[in-house]
Amino acid sequence: xxxxxxxxxxxxxxxxxxxxxxxxxxxxxxxxxxxxxxxxxxxxxxxxxxxxxxxxxxxxxxxxxxxxxxxxxxxxxxxxxxxxxxxxxxxxxxxxxxxxxxxxxxxxxxxxxxxxxxxxxxxxxxxxxxxxxxxxxxxxxxxxxxxxxxxxxxxxxxxxxxxxxxxxxxxxxxxx
Amino acid sequence: xxxxxxxxxxxxxxxxxxxxxxxxxxxxxxxxxxxxxxxxxxxxxxxxxxxxxxxxxxxxxxxxxxxxxxxxxxxxxxxxxxxxxxxxxxxxxxxxxxxxxxxxxxxxxxxxxxxxxxxxxxxxxxxxxxxxxxxxxxxxxxxxxxxxxxxxxxxxxxxxxxxxxxxxxxxxxxxxx
Numbered sequence: 499x500x501x502x503x504x505x506x507x508x509x510x511x512x513x514x515x516x517x518x519x520x521x522x523x524x525x526x527x528x529x530x531x532x533x534x535x536x537x538x539x540x541x542x543x544x545x546x547x548x549x550x551x552x553x554x555x556x557x558x559x560x561x562x563x564x565x566x567x568x569x570x571x572x573x574x575x576x577x578x579x580x581x582x583x584x585x586x587x588x589x590x591x592x593x594x595x596x597x598x599x600x601x602x603x604x605x606x607x608x609x610x611x612x613x614x615x616x617x618x619x620x621x622x623x624x625x626x627x628x629x630x631x632x633x634x635x636x637x638x639x640x641x642x643x644x645x646x647x648x649x650x651x652x653x654x655x656x657x658x659x660x661x662x663x664x665x666x667x668x669x670x671x672x673x674x
Numbered sequence: 675x676x677x678x679x680x681x682x683x684x685x686x687x688x689x690x691x692x693x694x695x696x697x698x699x700x701x702x703x704x705x706x707x708x709x710x711x712x713x714x715x716x717x718x719x720x721x722x723x724x725x726x727x728x729x730x731x732x733x734x735x736x737x738x739x740x741x742x743x744x745x746x747x748x749x750x751x752x753x754x755x756x757x758x759x760x761x762x763x764x765x766x767x768x769x770x771x772x773x774x775x776x777x778x779x780x781x782x783x784x785x786x787x788x789x790x791x792x793x794x795x796x797x798x799x800x801x802x803x804x805x806x807x808x809x810x811x812x813x814x815x816x817x818x819x820x821x822x823x824x825x826x827x828x829x830x831x832x833x834x835x836x837x838x839x840x841x842x843x844x845x846x847x848x849x850x851x
Contacts, residue, residue, distance in 0.1 A: 528728070
């Protein structure tokens with residue numbers, strides 16, 4: 499049971515982090531070489547799939563982490579033998595973990611629900627030149643905000659991975 | 675204390691490598707791949723080529739990191755005695771590690787096939803090299819190559835998922851095999 503939960507945790511985290519890294523390392527630079535119209539279509543389609551994929555994998559991470567914490571107080575994810583555990587109570591570790599998880603979910607939601615849709619808004623034909631300019635300005639602002647949020651998300655996720663490593667979180671051989 | 679921090683570093687790199695390989699493959703296959711259908715084929719091909727080039731750099735980086743960080747983990751946690759001598763084949767822990775190494779070799783071989791056999795065939799389609807009557811033959815070869823890339827990528831995904839399961843079994847117990 500614990501092996502399966504750790505497996506689910508590992509899978510969820512890998513899919514989430516790997517997806518975020520591919521978006522930053524593969525997709526972002528690729529956008530510069532594509533015509534703007536096609537970038538818009540791709541961005542819209544991928545953004546939608548990625549949002550659900552990221553939220554589903556973060557959901558799996560939370561579920562497996564919570565169940566592991568409940569059934570095993572001395573397991574690798576909430577263990578007492580890692581660097582991170584030294585001097586920290588279970589409650590503090592839980593709060594740190596939950597805060598990071600909430601921040602990551604927040605980043606995904608901010609990008610998926612607010613910034614991503616507003617980076618695709620188009621002016622109505624009746625809005626005139628001033629309206630179009632305003633929409634364009636809003637789009638550019640959203641894109642620049644999204645880039646900043648993506649960087650913050652990646653930094654948080656990489657920091658969380660470091661904490662997992664410090665907690666001897668997953669694959670330290672025999673690290674139980 | 676030094677070995678503790680070496681194990682933290684090794685664990686960090688191992689986790690990153692798994693995430694990049696597995697999560698990256700999932701994103702490429704299920705996010706970038708399906709989205710390409712919504713743009714013109716020629717543009718989709720250029721995009722596919724460029725994204726695959728960048729992703730292959732990540733794939734090879736993580737494949738190189740697996741054995742390095744894995745060895746560091748094994749030695750920094752003083753677990754090498756668990757796999758020394760015939761224990762590598764006679765204990766569950768040793769056999770599980772052997773299984774992971776074997777599956778890593780499968781991923782490397784598949785990576786080599788994609789990088790050096792199938793990708794050049796796909797690139798040939800993009801350049802239209804040969805011209806005239808060769809174009810249709812090239813297109814057919816490239817179509818076949820694309821299908822094989824897709825099949826091998828899915829096999830790699832399955833293998834990577836199983837490696838994660840083996841890793842979890844080693845972290846939380848004595849292995850699986």
